[in-house]
Amino acid sequence: MPNVTIHPTGEVIYLEPEETVLSGLYKAGYAYTIGCRRGGCAICKVDCRAGTFTYNRPIADTVITAEERTDGTCLSCRAVPDGDITIEMRDGNVRLVNPFLRQINDKARQRAEALARAQADMAGATTKE
Amino acid sequence: MGVMRLGYAHVRVTDMAEAKDHYANTMGLYETLSDVSPEGANRTFYKAWDEWDHHSVVLEEGGVGLVKYGWKVQYESDIDDIERKAQTFGVTVERMSKGENPEIGDGIRFTTPSDHVFEVYHDATLIGTEVGTHNPDAFPRHLVGVGVPALDHSLITAEDPGMMDRFLTEVFDFYATERVQTSLDDDADIIATWMTSNNQIHQLAVLAGPQGKLHHFAFRLGDWTEVGRAADLFSMDDVPIDVGPTRHGITRGQTVYFFDPSGNRNEVFAGGYLAYPDRPVSVWTPEKLGKGVFYHARELNDAFTSVLT
């Protein structure tokens, strides 16, 4: 019954009655970052830009805060649209799967930049002489 | 000997009816008690078939994630010993009395540096198993679903896993069997640690991440075949599988990660080698962490470090 429109690409996905946003999108062949599919891990949040939805189970306050209940945050694995809705995905195409390597890379870059700065300073000091 | 094992995992579930269906009918735990907590929450207590104490899993309705863990010590005096060591570490310890947890005796309670609540106790009501202790058969004939024999271990997250490594070493007399470190240098940071008090490959593992969170708690299985059969049952019961069946490079255990109906991650875990305190610690570095966690895919999925309750 309800249609889910994905902003900004404009794809429209048709959902069966009582179907959650997550289930509808996956059944339509889409994939995005999800975890437990059971409302516990908070990873599947999208933004609802138009229309309303209802959660089909109680959602823990640790998963959706009081503020998020009114700011358009939509926990997609438990959200059933009341009618047509428009959503915007939160995750981009880049998927970070090993943050520890990322941290090490960050530090390496900072070290290299610091070294380059130090060398530039030394070169500056030499030319002044 | 101090801490013998992870005695119980007490977790929150959003819907008790769905949770009971999962833990009783899919996992095959035995319900030993259902009650209402002093705060008014529905609770259900379970034990697995090869466990003799009153319970090893407690479900409490309302929210998700961990309430607390119970650690069972061998001697009454171990409680005082751990209390002293925790205080020396700088942790505030409170006494808990018999009956605060149904069928659990006197003990202590404290919040770890990782913001998880631990209880330490010596007495639990002995229920025994169906096969008994007199000329026992190999297993109960009418197991339900996966029919797990026991709770095995848990993985939690903490902002400073190195601190938790020290805490568990100094307070629980645990030792690390494997670690993930930023490098092989002496001053490397600990990203994750697998710790135990005995020959079990790990009783508690700690991974870098937010404070106070649950990554998973695991049930023991015998071998690959049982792990594969568990995964089949998860498909039959529409249990969301996170990863597996596969092997962990770390611990060498065979595994399926999956989610309960509230989104708490569970695991079934088989194998793992025998741990000894004098065995040199296996060290993994971040570029091989994918292989360390999922030995066959050799890549972390995006849920591994971010999906927690």
Ligand code: FES
């Ligand atoms: S996938 Fe875990 S809360 Fe939706």
Ligand SMILES: [Fe+2]
């Ligand atoms: Fe595990």
